[in-house]
Structure formats: structure tokens, C-alpha cells
Amino acid sequence: MPGNANGVAAVERAVSLLEAFTERDGSLSLGELSRRTELDKATVLRIARSLAKSSMLLRNEDASWRLGPKLVRLGAIYQSTFRPAAIVEPLLAELSDRTKESAALYVREGDKRVCLFRHDSPQSIRHAARVGDAFPLDRGAPGRVILAFDGDAEPLAAEILARGWHCTRGERDPQIASLAAPVFRDGRKLFGALGLTGPPSRFTGDLVAEHLPILLEGAARLSVAMGGHPEPE
Structure with missing residues (x-):
């Protein structure tokens, strides 16, 4: 319905205004x-005034705009209810089901990477590990990814x-x-590495x-859920 379409468009424009910061x-x-929003100034002003209510x-004395305190409250509510x-766990189960390999989330603890969550491959031959197991950072894709995105002088970091x-x-x-990729929180702060593991025969170039x-x-989905940006700004 036209009314619903207009309502969705207005919400999307308001969100784009907040995300411009x-x-x-x-x-x-x-x-x-x-x-930044690719909206005309009149539209931006109208939306900004609505958000200010x-x-x-918040509108500054020089007519510029800044984020308001309501967002702090909403962020605090999100953090307190985020589990x-x-x-x-459902994400790892989905990854394992789609790839048929073990999926795990690793975080850095000093000079080790620790398995925080894990879902085993449904195949009989698989990588055996448990939640809480610690591995070297400089061995295996998850550790290499953590080192690179955490700013360490890792030989493969630039690549x-x-x-x-x-x-x-x-x-x-x-x-x-x-095979591993970074997970971010609070913008571009590294949280850890999401990885798939299995026998080398199942990790050929094509696979x-x-x-x-x-x-x-x-x-990317996990990063967004944690308030992170999967792509550099």
C-alpha cells in the first residue's frame, strides 16, 4: 500500500541520517x-527535526547536528540484553550444515587463540576440538587472521x-x-575470528x-549483531 511504502521510506531515510555519523x-x-545521505537539505532538515524531538x-548553536542521548540509552539496553x-550457536550450526565442516569462533587470550563457541561437522572424519581449547596464534587460519587484524607485525598481515x-x-x-575471517564489534574493533576446519582433502581450491x-x-552477520562494521568505512 502507498501509505506503508511511504512509511518505510521515511524510516530508511531517518536511519541513513543516523548512520551518516x-x-x-x-x-x-x-x-x-x-x-552523505544523498538527500536534499530540506528533507534532511525535516528528518533531523523529527529525530530531535x-x-x-541534537542541534548545536552553529546549526550543525550531533547524535543525541537517546541513542546512548538504546545502546545500553541492547548491550544489557545481548546474549x-x-x-x-545457531550461526555456527548453519555454517556447519551448509559447508559440512566444523565451525568455530575464536578470540585472543594473550599469545593464544581460544575456542569460544563451536559446532562439529556432521561428517565422521572431522577436526576434533572443544570449547575452551587454546591454540597458537601463529598456526592456523583463525590465529593468522586475529594477528593480522589485531595489528601485530605478522609476516602475512598485509596480504x-x-x-x-x-x-x-x-x-x-x-x-x-x-579457513577464517575476522569478526568485529563496536565499529572496526576486532572481536575474533570465525573459522571452518576439516581435513586438507576437503579444503582444495574449488571447495x-x-x-x-x-x-x-x-x-558479516555476526559483526553486525555485535555492532561492528564488516567493511572498512
Whole structure:
């Protein structure tokens, strides 16, 4: 219905206005908001005034705009009700079901990577690991990804950063291959690495090409759920 369509468009425009702000922006002028959202100034002003009524935006004395305190409250509510397991575990089960490989989420603990969540492959031959197991950071794709996106001077860092993922075959164990991508929180802060593992025979070039889009999609979905940006701004 036209009324519903107009309502959705208005919401999308309001969201685009809020998303125009980045961590580097204390405030933005009306013209800059118009440029970033690709909306005319009159539309931006109308939306900004509406958002200001609920304190989602505030207008400065110089007529520029900044994010308002209502967003802080909403963010606090989201953080207090966010339960990682409720999102991560179904996602890992989906990845494992689609790729038929074991899926896991790793985070950094000092000079190790620790398995935070895991879902085993349905196949009889699979990588055996448990939640809480710790592995070296410089062996295996998840560790390499964590090192690269955490700013360490890792030899492969530039290559991994440019590509956005990494694959290893037999690096930590000759019988294990892994494919991993970064997961972000709070913008571009690294949270950990989402990885698939299995025998090297099931991680040939063609199979990696099949698994990679599924893995990247999962990493992006998890990043968004944690308030992260999968792509650089």
C-alpha cells in the first residue's frame, strides 16, 4: 500500500541520517549530512527535526547536528540484553550444515587463540576440538587472521588484511586445514575470528571457493549483531 511504502521510506531515510555519523564526527553540518545521505537539505532538515524531538539528534548553536542521548540509552539496553550464545550457536550450526565442516569462533587470550563457541561437522572424519581449547596464534587460519587484524607485525598481515580472509592447510597439524575471517564489534574493533576446519582433502581450491562466501556472510552477520562494521568505512 502507498501509505506503508511511504512509511518505510521515511524510516530508511531517518536511519541513513543516523548512520551518516562516524566515530570521527563530533557534529555534522546540514550540507554534509545532505551529501552523505544523498538527500536534499530540506528533507534532511525535516528528518533531523523529527529525530530531535525524541533526543536522537541534537542541534548545536552553529546549526550543525550531533547524535543525541537517546541513542546512548538504546545502546545500553541492547548491550544489557545481548546474549552472544543465542546468536553465535545457531550461526555456527548453519555454517556447519551448509559447508559440512566444523565451525568455530575464536578470540585472543594473550599469545593464544581460544575456542569460544563451536559446532562439529556432521561428517565422521572431522577436526576434533572443544570449547575452551587454546591454540597458537601463529598456526592456523583463525590465529593468522586475529594477528593480522589485531595489528601485530605478522609476516602475512598485509596480504590477509587486503584479502579479508585466510586459509591454511596443515600449518598447525598436517591433518587439519582451516579457513577464517575476522569478526568485529563496536565499529572496526576486532572481536575474533570465525573459522571452518576439516581435513586438507576437503579444503582444495574449488571447495574453499565454495565455502568462502558462506563464511564471509556469517562473519558479516555476526559483526553486525555485535555492532561492528564488516567493511572498512
